[in-house]
Amino acid sequence: MPRAPDSAVPRPCLSLRDVSKSFPGVRALNRIGLELHPGQVTALVGENGAGKSTLVKILTGIYQPDEGAIELDGAPISLPTAHAALDQGITAIHQETVLFDELSVAENIFLGHAPRTRIGLIDWRRLRAEASSLLQAMGAPIHPDMRLKDLSIANKHLVAVARALSIEARIVIMDEPTAALSHKEIEELFVLIDMLKQDGKAILFISHKFDEIFRVADRYTVFRDGEMVASGMMRDTSQAELVRMMVGRSVEHVFPKQDVTPGETVLTVKGLTHPTEFEDISFDLRRGEILGFYGLVGAGRTETMQALFGITRTSAGTVTLDGKPALAKNPAHAVDMGIVYVPEDRGRQGAVIGLPIFQNISLPSLRNTSRAGFLHIANELALARKYSERLDLRAAALDQDVGTLSGGNQQKVVIGKWLATRPRVIILDEPTKGIDIGSKAAVHAFMSELAAEGLCVIMVSSELPEIMGMSDRVIVMREGRIAGEFDRSGLNAETLVRTAAGIEGEAA
Amino acid sequence: MTQIPHISRAIPDRLESPLATALKSWEMLLIVVAIAIFIANSLASPYFLNPWSLSDATFNFTEKAIIALAMAMVIISGEIDLSVASIIALASTAMGFALQFGADAPTLAAIGILVGIACGAFNGLLVSGLGLPSIVVTIGTMSLFRGISYIVLGDQAFRGYPRDFAWFGQGYVWWVVSFEIVLFLALAIVFYVLLHRTNFGRAVFAIGNNPLAAQFSGIRIRRVKFVLFVLTGLTAGIASVLLTARLGSTRPSIASGWELEIVTMVVLGGVSILGGSGSIAGVVIAAFIMGLVTFGLGLLNVPGIVMSIFVGVMLIVVIALPVVARRLRERRAV
Structure with missing residues (x-):
């Protein structure tokens, strides 16, 4: 096997053809195609719900595709189990690394393929030595005997990368690997990605952050609503074009939003701040209004809403309801004042x-x-x-x-x-996440009806069509702060995505 | 899209009638078991079917059963209180101590109950105030409370309780009906209403099924849990008065090992050890079953060790029974 691509246009080492996957009520992937090339990073971009995670689960043997073919070096393969995927040299590094906290770094690296002595016992000396040399080659400042749970998230990622190197993986999937990392750690991760590229690995890089994609990726593939809508070389595209391909809709879902003229201000939030999760959040909410909160996962929207509901403690800021102070001390207090919250985690926090x-x-x-x-x-x-x-x-x-x-x-x-x-104010956190289309429409119709009756609605959603279809006004949050506010008339999918991802300049 | 005419589909209140639900309930099974044991006892011993011996039989479980009522609520809420037997010891020691200063019967009873409440409040503060796991807290206070009794008493005992104090544990209200059994049945009604007929009881079930969702529904979880531990403390205080009055003395080893028998009684009564479900009726029937079994075996001169084996086997059998029945039904269906 060549260690580096010989020609300018290397042949793909992994390709997916017409792969589909359905779940009850949802077609998650519809005849998608994807190619990964040795020594290159392919960025997979798409909104939440575009089918990225389903694809990762198919490639790692957790889901089975309903139809279509997966080919490795031109030969069809099947990945019936997670172990089969490993055997084919496919490994994944997740946002929250799936390793074993109580085991040592060396054990984590070699779990399942540890070097053995002649009588079949684990050769601990060789295991430690090999782990140590792997980590040294990566420039990772980690001792192989450390417990995994004592490492930072960034260092856990390094262990995951070392594991990928040790099983001689050919395909490395990185699913939002930077979500929990600092700037410096992200740079270190990029150096590692370069190492993996030099080593001839094919990398699938999933991220919502465009600056990262442009920094590391050679190619891109865009998913939208379970379909592959575009792919090509990074050097031939721009951020604006990628965003356009991501959000352009093939089918417009009809939202039952009634036109309302919002009445007097009911809820006023001023300078609400949490030590780590959000900062200086200020907004007004008017009678009969649906206020959408858009942003990437981890932008601090849920934490802000749970602060209004008395679950998260704040360090500064005021909340007033009908002119009276209304910073909730606990959920019971919030309910008494007429502020209620429909949580995202329905099974654990919503229904008893x-x-x-x-x-x-x-x-x-x-x-x-x-x-x-x-x-x-x-x-x-x-x-x-x-x-x-x-x-x-x-x-x-x-x-x-x-x-x-x-x-x-x-x-x-x-x-x-x-x-x-x-209630006076109802906060809905991802109200239609993971529910069937029929119920989704019912929830949307109902929200609209409630607003028309004079209830104030706050809707947190990561789904663009929902945000755009239902909101009178949209606040975009990024990294714990309000990054922008848009009226219904000024709503534009590309602007919202760019604001949420922090892309500056460039006209849409 | 074609317009579908709106048809009002009334959702029924209940899937089946309350009677059908009751007939299939755990409590009904327990009643059948209780009747079977009653018949077996009366066949096995000629002394069993005597009003006075039946009345005697109630004394060996009423004190535990009174605590089991509050313990059932604590376990339904997803917590546990293992310190109850040690609360009995500490409350009894406090009464014995007060006796040295010439306290009369009502004062002694009040002291026993107040010490119980204080111990329960201490557990409650540690569990709901500091958010510590109740199994750890009450294992700790189990040693703590009884440890205090040992320090006060050493190998001594308090004796000489007044005659009218003894009535709490030995007195009869009417004919063969003892004060203890009347108090237990009255408390059973109070706890039944509290658990099944009040907002507080509903909150207990909600917390036991899903504490997070209960909190997110505006229930003041910490307050509810604090009250529950005060209730087990209160019932342990009452049990301490009854037991001390019945024995007429206080030793630091009083009621030792009761916590496990009480938990057994609660689980036998159909309360899920994981929290979330159970009933006071089940616990009351289970208390009678355990009383009947121990008394029946006692009449047959079965030694205490064998009795505890029997109780253990009974617990496992009664818990396994519905599981085995379901497996058999499934096998037949295939």
Whole structure:
């Protein structure tokens, strides 16, 4: 095998042809193609939900494609298990590295392929020596005997890279490897990527940050809505063009947004600051308005919202509701003031799995359905019936465990639970993430209806069409700060993406 | 897109009638087991079916059962309190100490109950205030509370409780009906209402099923948990009064090992050890089952060691039974 490409146009070592993958209600990948070349970095770009993670899972043997072919050096291969992917020389480095905290660095590097003595025992001396020389060759300041859990995230990445080198991987997938790294650490990672390139590895680099992509990638492939829409050489494209290819829509989803004229200001947030997660967040929210919060994962949107709901503690700033101070001390306090929050993590934070539907809906309203602290089941059932009918809930009975419902219907229960408290402000965090199309449309229609009735809605979403289709106004957050604010009339997908990613200048 | 006419699809309140649910419940199974043991006992010993011996039988479980009522709520909330037996020892020691200064019966009882509440509040502060895991906290206070009793008493014992104090543990309200059993049944009703009929009880179930979602629903988790530990402390204080009055003395080893019997009673009663489900009715029936079994074996002169083996086997069998039944049903369905 040649260590470096001989010709100017090297042949791809891994290629995917017409690969499709469907999940109930969603076609995650639709006949996509992808080529990876030895000694080159291919950047995979696309919005959230474009199918990038599904592709990574197929390449690492976690998902099986429904159709299509994967070829390694022109020969078709199959990757039925994660181990099969490793055997074919495909390895992945994830955002949060999947290694073993309690094992040593050397053990992590050689887990599953440790050097053996003649009688089949692990040759610890050779294992340590080889790990040590690998790390030295990478210039990594890590001792092979250290426990993995004592390393920084950046150094854990280095261990993952060392592991990739040790199994003589030919294809290295990097799934947002820089998300948790500092600038200096990112630079060090880029040096390593150059090393891997020199070594003839084919690298698939996934990132939302355009400056990084332009810094390391040789080629690009753009995914949108599960389809491959473009690919080519980095030197032939620009940031503006990439963004355009990413967001250009083939099918426009129709959003049921009603036109409303927002009324008086209800909620005012001034200079809200958290020691690490967000800083100087200020905005107004008006009656009947849907305010969208857009940004990359980790921009601090969820933390800001949870601060308004009394879960995250703030270090500075004020919140006023109807002119009165309203910085929530805890969720119970927030609910009392009329600020409610539909969390992103539905299964863990939203629905109380194990309790029946009607008890979930009545849970924050018990004070109103009960008499002097004693439960009144008929009142609870009536309340649950009212909101489940309004939200068009699909369930067999109101005493059914909420955990037996589909994700979309669970979300309806969580929303219903809050509406039953008659809130002033409802915060929805990724309200349609992971729910089927039908429920999605129902949730959107309902949000619009609520706003028209005078409720204030804050919607955190990473899905551009949803943000653009539903919001009256959009605030974009980046690295814990507000990076821009746009009116419905001034909304433009490219501007939003550029603001969220921090791309300066360049007209769209 | 064609417009689908809106059809109102009423969702029923319940999948099946409350009676059908009750017939299939764990409590119903426990009642069947209790009746079977009752019949077996009456066949095995001619002395069993006597009002006075049946009344005697209740004394060996009522004190534990009173604590089991509060323990059931703590376990449903996803926590546990292993310090209850040591709270009995400390409360009893406090009463014995007060006795030296000539306290009368009502004062002694009040001291026992207050010490129980204070111990429970201490556990509650550590668990809900500092957010420590309750299993660790109460293993710690288990040693702490009983350790204090040992320091105060050494190898001595407090004796000489007044005659009217003894009534709490030995007295009869009417004919064969003891004060202890009346108190237990009254508390069972109070705890039934508290767990199954109040907002507080609903919060306990919500926390036990999903503490994070309960918090995100505006439930004050820490407050609820604090109250729960005060309740186990309170019931342990009451049990301490009853037991001390029944024995007429305080030794530092009083009630040792009870915490495990109480947890066994709660689990046998159908409370999930993982939290989130269970009922007071189940715990009450389980208390009677354990009383019947130990008393029946006692009538047959079975030694104590064998009794504990029997209780252990019974616990495993009763827990395994529904699992085995489901497996058999599945196998038949295939």
